[in-house]
Amino acid sequence: MHIMEGYLPAFWCVVWYLASLPFVAYGAWQVSKIFREHPEQKIIMAVSGAFIFVLSSLKLPSVFGSSSHPTGTGLSAMLFGFSVTSVLATIVLVFQALLLVHGGITTLGADVFSMGIVGPFVGYYIFKLLRKFGIALPLTAFVAAVLADWATYLTTSLQLALAVPGGNVETLFIYFGGIFALTQIPIAIGEGILIWMFFDFLLKSRPKLLKQLLGEKQNSTEASA
């Protein structure tokens, strides 16, 4: 997700930087801890980051006649939580802000907050919630990935609504939501299917490592289902 360079007033630039900073700092600390203590998880983290790289580079058409980027953050959110995901998302967003005129340095804090924190936060907790109700793994991954993507664009809509001085936030939120959140519905579903496929593959290939990452006990019947 990208708010264009210079399109957030300086006040909100600072607010979103401050809001994102603790998550990214904590995430960076977690990444170095995982590298030290669980080097076997490195490759999965690299792949999770790679999904963010690929998906956020694509501009996909939506039924509503516009295009938008998927976020790809769902996988990393489920496996590593939202702080680690915020680090991976920041890397991608800096690359796009500096080299691709997508997003910007003044809007980086806001973009990291929506794509790196709120989206993954929603994905992570939806995933945990659905698991509590005993819903099977690849399906929960689909739902969590879809909602992580969608929540990102809802957050962007809110960020832009808040930034209009003296405006009615509710009306503006619906207005910006009509641009971002609507376009995003089919794109989020497409992204969810891709993450579902990969999760299914991962479940069969590395059941033990996956359960370790998810903090769940090994359940042999599910891996073969």
Place this chain on the structure above:
Amino acid sequence: MKDRYKYALAILLMVAIFAIPFIVNPTAKFGGSDDAGAKAVLQTNPNYQPWVQPLWKPPPETESMLFALQAALGALIIGYFIGHERARQEFLKKMPKDGRGD
């Protein structure tokens, strides 16, 4: 259902999701929601002046190259991992059961 059919079906579904827009909305321009959002900012607040310009604007050809590069880097890592896992499974099949890790 066999995995390969399941995955083939999933891929078909994805293609459909991104192909149907062109059928139901053939005259649309499919502009980016990023740009539409920026225009909307100026509409809701006509006095707003973007206060910072991007440091560097790549020529359009370079921009599409960099986007492709970004996707290629990610796809390279994912492809490497999937190949690695398939080879690993083949390898484990040939090993005695008690020697298996995960």
